[in-house]
Amino acid sequence: MSSTVASEPFERRQATDAEKRALASALRLRILRMCLDEALTNREIAEVLDKNPATILHHVRTLVDTGYLQALEPRRGRRGAREIPYRTTGKSWYTYSEDSAAPMLEAFLAEVATLPETQRGMTRLGLRLPPEEMEEFRRRLFELLQEFHDRPRDVDAEPWSLFLALHPDTSQRRRP
Known part of the structure; x- marks a missing residue:
């Protein structure tokens, strides 16, 4: 039988200055992704990311x-040491910042670089839609993402990640 985890509801809003700074790090974005379905300790995060635990602790605290x-209830780690596991709250889905694009892309590239080519499903699409259809496309795309985000998480299912970027096509000549 599979187990599920539901995210706590948050209202979608502009990130505060402190939240913008927290999301302005690709490393912190990777930590959030790692702790989405499994509570991990500072040491466990550091081992997976091949980083110094003190560096990771700084990012975790932020x-x-x-x-x-x-932070969840402390538990006994290796050799009986007291360790604190951490779990993502889901809040990052509901806060946005104009400053998060570069760290988000950097985190994506770092994660996808560890995968074999056969596990990278990627495509690009060029669109030419009138403004009202472009707005409909954006709205429907977000609604689809929101629908799947809101479904209960099956922690026993294989984890997948999606990176989506929508931007004006700079490779095309602009019409006057």
Whole structure:
């Protein structure tokens, strides 16, 4: 039988200055992704990312202070040490910042670089739609993403990630 985890509801809004700073790091975005379905300790995160635990702890604390990660009940780790597991709150889906594009892309590239080519499903699409159809496309795309985001998470299912970027096509000549 599969288990599910539901995200806590948050209202979609512009990130505060502290939240913008928290989301302005590709490393912190990767930590959020790692702690989405499994609570991980600082040491476990550091091992996966091949980083110094002190560096990771700084980033974890920033995410906890801004509400993107939550500390769970301490547990005994290796050799009986007290360790605190952290879990993503889901808040990052509901806060946005104009400054998050570069770190988001950097996190995506770091994650996808570890995969074999056969596991990278990528495509590009050029669109030429009138403004009202472009707005409809954006709205329907977001509604589809929101629908799947809102479904209960099956923590036993294989995890997948989606990166989506929509931007004016700079490779095409602009008409006057």
